[in-house]
Amino acid sequence: MNTITTSNFNFPGQKSVYHGKVREVYNINDELLVMIATDRLSAFDVIMPKGIPYKGQILNQIATKFMQLTEDIVPNWLVATPDPSVAVGHLCEPFKVEMVIRGYLSGHAAREYAAGKRVLCGVEMPEGLKENDNFPEPIITPTTKAAVGTHDEDISREAILANGIVSEDDYLVLEKYTRALFQRGTEIAASRGLILVDTKYEFGKTKEGKIVLIDEIHTPDSSRYFYAEGYQERQDRGEAQKQLSKEFVRQWLIANGFQGKDGQQIPEMTDEYIETVSERYIELYENIIGEKFEKADVSNIQERIEKNVLAFLNK
DSSP states (O other), rough: OOOOOOOOOOOOTTEEEEEOOSEEEEEEETTEEEEOOSSSOOTTTTTTTSSSHHHHHHHHHHHHHHHHHHHHSSBBBBEEEEEEEEEEEOOOESSSSEEEEEEOHHHHHHHHTTTTEEEEHHHHHHTOOTTOOEEEEEEOOOOEEEOOOOOOOOHHHHHHHTTTTTTHHHHHHHHHHHHHHHHHHHHHHHHHHEEEEEEEEEEEEEETTTTTESSSOOOOTTTEEEEEEEHHHHHHHHHOOOOEEEEHHHHHHHTOSSSSOOTTTOOOHHHHHHHHHHHHHHHHHHHHHSSOOOOOOOOOOOHHHHHHHHHHTTT
């Protein structure tokens, strides 16, 4: 299986490179960022040992499409996508929080609720909900933007402001943008027969001080989707929802005794299992974008990326 799980390029004007959980970000002349979406798979803030074929391409192309579909309501960092797995954008100073917004009681929120908690990130959750029920209105539950190797932590709006992590003026913009993006994402998902359950957004500031959307948007790594058809029937019967997100990997890991805790071993992911994960990512792409996924040439991914990025930078 040809995948890209690491990169070591040396582009013209390159100042530095940052290796994130999934993306590798090259700083070009303190002006542009070349962001490579690798095929790495991260769950519970742990990078899995094997790459997932086409995952980087899928994430990059979904994020690019949604940047284009939302640029009329929220400005973003994107300049170009010179390769199926690469986005180039303006250098920004990222805010040190991720804006998580939830329309439904799922995932982390559901686990906290099941443990008896009724306040998440300073936001009250109503009594009487069961897993995957929708909230009366979407709630914003931010997390801190963790350093590499550490977990993101829940944080309240009050703590963000009290600790000066984000100024109040900027935070009001982040909240406004988060709600606008989630509303647009919800509408697009509904038109494709999907429910956008929850997602996270990251924002940064350009050199000119403009707040823009950065990184990814509405991908299966940053979002959870349910199929709309049969949603209510499954809720009424107390059944698990049919979903398109990375949650199925988390559930597989939990079932195999792994939740990213100290001393736990990552279960072996066979080639057959890796193939099913790749197929699920392709399934999500085709459902959320509404187009057939076109597999890029993966005979030599590193060479392909280098050639395409150099051609763009040398223009």
